[in-house]
Amino acid sequence: MARLLCVGVGIELGAHLTPAAKKAIASSDVVLYAASDSLFEAWMAELHPQAHSLQSFYAPGKSRKTSYQEMTQFILQTLEQNTTVAAVFYGHPGVFVQPARLAMAAAIKQGHEAIMLPGISAEDCLYADLNIDPGRYGCQMYEASQFLFYQRNFDTAAYLILWQIALVGDQSHTRFQENKENVQLFVEYLQQHYPTEHEVIVYEARASYLDDLRKVTIPLAQLATVELTEKSTLVIPPATKMQRNKFFEQQQKNINNLTLIHSR
Ligand SMILES: C[S@@+](CC[C@H](N)C(=O)[O-])C[C@H]1O[C@@H](n2cnc3c(N)ncnc32)[C@H](O)[C@@H]1O
Numbered sequence: 693m694a695r696l697l698c699v700g701v702g703i704e705l706g707a708h709l710t711p712a713a714k715k716a717i718a719s720s721d722v723v724l725y726a727a728s729d730s731l732f733e734a735w736m737a738e739l740h741p742q743a744h745s746l747q748s749f750y751a752p753g754k755s756r757k758t759s760y761q762e763m764t765q766f767i768l769q770t771l772e773q774n775t776t777v778a779a780v781f782y783g784h785p786g787v788f789v790q791p792a793r794l795a796m797a798a799a800i801k802q803g804h805e806a807i808m809l810p811g812i813s814a815e816d817c818l819y820a821d822l823n824i825d826p827g828r829y830g831c832q833m834y835e836a837s838q839f840l841f842y843q844r845n846f847d848t849a850a851y852l853i854l855w856q857i858a859l860v861g862d863q864s865h866t867r868f869q870e871n872k873e874n875v876q877l878f879v880e881y882l883q884q885h886y887p888t889e890h891e892v893i894v895y896e897a898r899a900s901y902l903d904d905l906r907k908v909t910i911p912l913a914q915l916a917t918v919e920l921t922e923k924s925t926l927v928i929p930p931a932t933k934m935q936r937n938k939f940f941e942q943q944q945k946n947i948n949n950l951t952l953i954h955s956r
Pocket residue numbers: 703781782783784785786787788789812813814815854855856857858895896897898899921922923924925926
């Protein structure tokens with residue numbers, strides 16, 4: 693039985709690496725990582741002499757679903773030949789990372805051990821950078837395309853966070869860049885629930901010390917005029933007031949009335 697460690701290394705290169713993730717990488721026989729960035733590659737090579745990129749499984753026009761299956765097979769093959777393999781993903785490996793989930797499930801099915809080590813995700817950075825406390829009004833999160841394809845009962849009195857906004861509406865799973873027509877369609881859908889002038893935020897956390905934080909606040913109607921990248925997350929602040937829960941208020945009244953009767 694071998695051991696697969698799915699390791700999250702955070703969003704800001706180098707700065708978010710937890711001691712547990714560092715130890716997991718150092719103690720593995722082989723490190724496989726999913727990132728195209730040359731800085732990331734150099735960093736991985738520094739952390740482990742046997743660090744290999746999974747990037748070649750992606751190709752223009754190729755479905756990401758196929759890439760994920762091939763990555764999973766490769767991770768499994770590597771696991772068969774080693775005692776401990778670290779599969780490294782940026783951010784948190786359990787947050788919107790299909791290949792990590794697929795690889796862990798496949799490893800367990802093959803009788804191996806699979807452990808996930810959390811990392812700082814884009815969500816964690818967002819709460820800090822945008823000064824948002826999810827406990828203030830509540831917070832909902834969806835993958836943007838899923839949110840468009842399915843009917844969701846969401847709450848306009850809470851924050852709404854939409855991941856992978858650049859790829860919204862992509863049914864082919866082959867796109868890596870935004871499609872303005874799809875973004876505009878998404879805006880039109882959102883306008884059924886939010887005022888046209890409601891301000892939304894396109895957010896990108898710093899991915900390395902070379903980057904700046906990106907925060908673009910614009911009226912919803914103008915979302916398609918802003919550049920959306922693979923790092924963009926859309927944040928929609930609450931647009932309506934929280935409504936009192938009538939059920940709870942009625943129950944409170946009933947309890948108060950009973951207390952009054954018993955105290956007479
Ligand atoms: C495949 S998911 C990976 C998320 C990652 N596992 C995490 O823990 O944050 C990619 C999406 O995460 C969000 N994301 C990734 N990097 C980001 C960054 N630097 N700032 C804001 N959001 C980011 C975007 O919504 C992007 O489309």
